[in-house]
Amino acid sequence: MKKVVLVLLMLCTCQLMWAHAIWIETQPVGQKNKAQEVKVFFGEYADKDITPAAQWFSDLKNFKIVAIAPDGSSTTLATAMASDHYKTSFTPTQDGVYTISLEHPVKDLYHGTKLYYFSSATVKVGSGDKGNAPTANKNLLSLLHKDAASVKKGGEVKVRALFEGKPAKHKEIKVFAPNGWSKTLWANEAGEVSFIPLWEGKYQVEIAHTDNTAKEENGNKIEKTFNAATYMLFVTE
Template sequence: MKSITIKKAILLFFLLMATPSLFAHALWIETNSTGIKGKSHEISIYFGEFSDNDITKSEKWFSDLKDFTLVLISPSKKETKLTTKALENKYQGFFTPDEEGVYTVVMHHKVKDVYGTMVLDYNSSATVVVANKKSGNYATANNNVIGLFIENADIAKKDVKINVSALYQGTPAKSQKLKVIAPNGWEKELWTNDKGEISFTPLWSGSYMVEFAYTEKLSGEHNGKKHDEIWKMATHLIIVK
């Protein structure tokens, strides 16, 4: 009986030790911020540590992470679930725009397994501008519980300020910590204002990651396992020219 108890304690220790490393990893969408009506547009989903350029091979994604949902919201608010296929280091999907305006791509997945006493909830989004931004260019097009929005991601440039909006349950996420990661791995933490916004000025060209993590203290059961909290993360990649 004692040996079983010891084994359980050891297992719990390793789960708790493993969880922070999972937190360092994120799911994110990469796609061109502009598209062409009638032309196929590629979307890629990656998992790994962005700041270290450490991409996890798709076959090694933990638990049921590969079962994420990917939804496309058109400028006219039409929702389409997209299918993806596994490549060596990412999942890949496509859509063909048939409207002008801003398309929103939304990824979500709540991990099946409970880690320690925590549920992991991953979220990501991206916007694709087709011809103009007359419709669809608003933050709440992304209906995930936690999300990020950049109004002018398609024209992001080096040395020009970028504004980022953070939302939680469809409303501005005030006084929340966001992380900005530069192409060279440089990181900075910023706190949102009373409008749920931060701003930063990119010093280099390349891909920037914005991360917003929030832990909800909530006890309950998830797939038959007890939990005390739900860790939620939203990501948004910005390509700076």
Template sequence: MLNKLLLCCACLLAFATGASAHALWVETSPSGKKGQAQEVRVYWGEYADKDISPLDKWFSDTKAYTLFVVTPDNKKIPLASTPGKDHYKAYFTPESDGVYTVVMQHSVKDVYHGSRLDYHASAQVTVGKGAAAANANSNAISVEAPARAKYGVNQQISLKSVLSGKPTSGEVEVIAPNGWIRKLWADSTGIVNFTPLWPGRYMVEVARTDKTPGSHQGKNFDAIWRCATYCIEVK
């Protein structure tokens, strides 16, 4: 009986620690300057565990992602990535004031445990004054906060999650710089609020599963798992 209890506890622990799956995310400074190159970095790993995978350990063809930036006047500019130590990096140079939206997307070639894996990530860069272009993030799933050059500790942040162009309710996961995880629930408008307790980079993640079967790269799947990430700098 004791052995069964220990085994049950071990299984629950494994489930809890494995809840945050690997993801792709984008990091860049939330503020930029006209005429100055802005660096964008793409990582793969488990953010909560500070587990950043080296490039040769990225799953399947994950590194074949698409990366582009949407300018304030809604122009879409592809970004070419070059390998770094544990990430890929790209650059763009803002030419006007406003909000620039960096967008990454990728459907993994290999079907994983019966699911097609769709990864999405975004970041926003504020240059001078101005707003983001309408519908700048065209990803199938996204989660973002209003673009700001700076967020502060103990200042509430509003997040909005979108699926297929419409607000989506459901779980939103916020991962603090120290690995602390908080699971929140977005309402029917896709909105959820949280208040950062520590300075540093937070990652927000939303995942949804569509149980519609299909075929991808010649392989059948039972569901599509979509994940979106977004990083927030808190001073």
């Protein structure tokens, strides 16, 4: 009986950790030659449960975050710790859409599972649309809304998901509203889902993929790899 209880507790703990995510917040519209603030959070967005930056587990704070310019050039951004997030900034110098991309394979295994976190955001500068493509983001798993700079309450939102650079067909994608409402969607053949935001505020879109291939890394036996990617949408009136 004790073993059964222990197993159930471990399963609940694993699910709780997997429910946590890392995400980027930055305004979807920027200005040329003006610093653009970027914040990185970790926690459970739907429950408004944000983990203090000093308490992030393992080596999660060593994530890599880059700003990809409309012309495809990229710059690695340095970060600093704040109370409940890490902060950084970049200064756009081109018209078009900048992609902010984050990736991090967590050093320590979680009950035999390798955790790999991804996140991204887009910033539109000026009136051009150069750089506004899913393939600008080279992460294994990614999400993109091509009109992120003008998401309105009550209007249809289309988000495209990529896995290994190709449409993430039939993948489960979750949407979390700022008031705790959530919805599970399934991507079509093009890797797209759509929904209508009913409230203003920040919406988190999340996709996950579990690779059940067993392998060994640095002497540790990995039973599976859990990949999760997030994308934030700023919905206005």
